[in-house]
Amino acid sequence: MKSFEYLRPETLDEALAALSDPDAASLGGGTNLLDLMKLGVAGPERIVDLARLPGLDRIETLPDGMTRVGALVRNSDLAADPGFAAAFPMVAEALLSGASAQLRNAATVGGNLMQATRCAYFQDPFAACNRRAAGSGCDALGGANRGHAVLGWSPACIAVHPSDFCVPLAALGAEAEIAGPSGTRLVPLAEFHLLPGEEPHRATALEPGEIVLALRLPAAAAGFAGNARYLKLRERTSYAFAVVSAAAALRIEDGTVAAARLALGGVAARPWRCSEAEEALAGKPATAESFAAAASIALSNAAPSGANGYKIVLAERLLARTMAAAAAGTPAEMPALPGSLMDDTGEAAHA
Amino acid sequence: MTLSITLTVNGTPHHLALDDMRVTLLDLLRDRLGLTGTKKGCDRGQCGACTVLVDGRRLNACLSLAVQQDGADIVTIEGLAPEGSLHPVQEAFLEHDAFQCGYCTPGQIMSAAGLIAEGADGTDMERIREGMSGNICRCGAYRGIAEAVAEAARKARTEADA
Ligand SMILES: Cc1cc2nc3c(=O)[nH]c(=O)nc-3n(C[C@H](O)[C@H](O)[C@H](O)COP(=O)(O)OP(=O)(O)OC[C@H]3O[C@@H](n4cnc5c(N)ncnc54)[C@H](O)[C@@H]3O)c2cc1C
Ligand code: SF4
Ligand code: FES
Ligand code: FES
Numbered sequence: 001m002k003s004f005e006y007l008r009p010e011t012l013d014e015a016l017a018a019l020s021d022p023d024a025a026s027l028g029g030g031t032n033l034l035d036l037m038k039l040g041v042a043g044p045e046r047i048v049d050l051a052r053l054p055g056l057d058r059i060e061t062l063p064d065g066m067t068r069v070g071a072l073v074r075n076s077d078l079a080a081d082p083g084f085a086a087a088f089p090m091v092a093e094a095l096l097s098g099a100s101a102q103l104r105n106a107a108t109v110g111g112n113l114m115q116a117t118r119c120a121y122f123q124d125p126f127a128a129c130n131r132r133a134a135g136s137g138c139d140a141l142g143g144a145n146r147g148h149a150v151l152g153w154s155p156a157c158i159a160v161h162p163s164d165f166c167v168p169l170a171a172l173g174a175e176a177e178i179a180g181p182s183g184t185r186l187v188p189l190a191e192f193h194l195l196p197g198e199e200p201h202r203a204t205a206l207e208p209g210e211i212v213l214a215l216r217l218p219a220a221a222a223g224f225a226g227n228a229r230y231l232k233l234r235e236r237t238s239y240a241f242a243v244v245s246a247a248a249a250l251r252i253e254d255g256t257v258a259a260a261r262l263a264l265g266g267v268a269a270r271p272w273r274c275s276e277a278e279e280a281l282a283g284k285p286a287t288a289e290s291f292a293a294a295a296s297i298a299l300s301n302a303a304p305s306g307a308n309g310y311k312i313v314l315a316e317r318l319l320a321r322t323m324a325a326a327a328a329g330t331p332a333e334m335p336a337l338p339g340s341l342m343d344d345t346g347e348a349a350h351a
Numbered sequence: 352m353t354l355s356i357t358l359t360v361n362g363t364p365h366h367l368a369l370d371d372m373r374v375t376l377l378d379l380l381r382d383r384l385g386l387t388g389t390k391k392g393c394d395r396g397q398c399g400a401c402t403v404l405v406d407g408r409r410l411n412a413c414l415s416l417a418v419q420q421d422g423a424d425i426v427t428i429e430g431l432a433p434e435g436s437l438h439p440v441q442e443a444f445l446e447h448d449a450f451q452c453g454y455c456t457p458g459q460i461m462s463a464a465g466l467i468a469e470g471a472d473g474t475d476m477e478r479i480r481e482g483m484s485g486n487i488c489r490c491g492a493y494r495g496i497a498e499a500v501a502e503a504a505r506k507a508r509t510e511a512d513a
Contacts, residue, residue, distance in 0.1 A: 029415075030419060098397075
């Protein structure tokens with residue numbers, strides 16, 4: 001690991017001043033940054049620990065009814081907050097389906113949004129990777145790419161964003177509150193992560209020197225609390241990243257879907273909001289047929305980027321199944337295995 | 352750069368001058384404080400062998416800089432119970448033969464202590480297994496581990512009710 005200077009600012013102004021150095025990096029819990037530094041993938045000259053910034057460890061309701069979650073709130077605390085989990089159950093389920101209890105205790109909201117892809121070539125400093133080293137190529141193209149993207153990818157990069165948390169957030173129209181030298185701005189979460197295009201080196205809408213201050217969820221998003229699920233397919237039941245995942249929240253009136261909020265994870269460089277499928281589902285009966293039709297629309301533009309065509313079918317079926325699970329009603333209690341399909345089979349899920 | 356930090360480890364305050372910011376909490380505990388009960392498995396957050404309690408909550412010591420924890424109260428396996436006695440989770444691990452080689456055991460025990468403190472274990476074995484999924488056991492002693500955690504959780508609840 002490269003050595004670095006460590007700063008722990010006490011105010012936002014101090015933090016932004018410290019981050020004006022182009023070789024500086026923000027530190028949340030450290031569970032991703034430290035890992036990448038050990039691997040030699042990240043090598044900041046200066047670490048700006050945000051832990052002491054005031055007011056960012058709070059979950060609050062703004063006068064306009066928005067829920068605001070500070071960037072320093074721990075993933076575990078957010079999932080366990082009774083008010084938050086009741087209003088946004090699929091966000092809590094997604095959080096609890098991610099990583100492990102130890103990691104969720106350390107991981108912050110800001111760090112979760114900003115976490116890097118888990119593409120194995122990105123994590124290997126000796127591999128060609130346009131995302132890590134602009135213009136160096138992409139060893140995942142034609143390499144081990146079973147886990148890679150089927151939507152929104154480009155020949156420059158086929159990586160997926162690994163966050164579970166971000167998937168229901170994108171579906172619910174959450175926004176990231178970003179602070180920088182020229183003030184604060186809001187970016188919709190569904191556009192916060194950039195599609196690779198020609199420039200996979202840039203992963204998010206954050207400009208150099210900016211930080212994520214908070215997350216905002218619109219008041220209307222809580223209107224979906226009664227019918228909302230997050231389901232995540234993994235290679236083992238727990239403590240594994242998604243192969244594909246889906247968030248579905250429905251407002252059902254008299255057996256008809258009045259409104260839907262849908263997104264997919266593990267399929268693209270951003271959490272993939274399925275707006276066309278949402279529109280197609282609105283006004284349709286809440287039946288398996290409607291869900292299958294909407295899911296098929298969501299994947300209609302998908303294309304394999306390698307040995308990952310199976311994900312297209314998997315994502316389509318999972319999305320339909322997640323809508324069905326949402327239609328059946330948000331469970332009264334958080335499932336023992338959050339996000340798991342094993343939970344409703346009645347069979348032992350662990351060996 | 353050099354920075355002075357204060358850590359309370361197993362009840363004892365330590366004032367430490369760090370001349371290298373790179374040292375992780377795990378390396379500090381093992382190499383500087385000689386507390387080698389906390390193990391290094393993967394050093395990447397993938398195994399849980401390095402689990403300690405920081406301000407009462409379980410964390411992977413390998414994925415935290417020591418300097419990040421300035422001011423924190425840390426409990427390692429050495430300090431879980433007073434010298435000469437065993438913590439209920441330790442007793443339950445012995446009772447249920449919840450290990451083979453023992454390498455993952457300190458992390459498992461600290462994680463179980465954290466899980467029980469969180470109060471989210473329920474009495475449901477599935478919740479216990481899910482709650483313990485951040486601790487890998489290469490020897491596959493999971494059955495004994497889950498039973499030990501369940502028993503310790505049950506005891507903790509009976510005591511809390513008494
Ligand atoms: C073994 C393992 C398994 C995992 N499994 C899952 C999983 O199943 N699902 C899942 O979703 N995640 C998983 N994760 C990832 C985990 O969720 C992230 O590591 C965590 O959310 C990052 O948060 P942090 O606060 O520790 O970030 P840090 O490591 O501190 O930071 C991550 C990045 O964000 C930047 N950053 C941090 N805070 C801010 C801010 N406020 N503003 C701007 N930039 C900021 C940092 O500079 C860095 O680039 C796993 C991680 C590990 C190690
Ligand atoms: S897929 Fe993207 S992250 Fe992976 S090697 Fe190619 S350019 Fe890098
Ligand atoms: S050594 Fe820390 S999780 Fe493996
Ligand atoms: S007892 Fe050997 S790794 Fe768990």
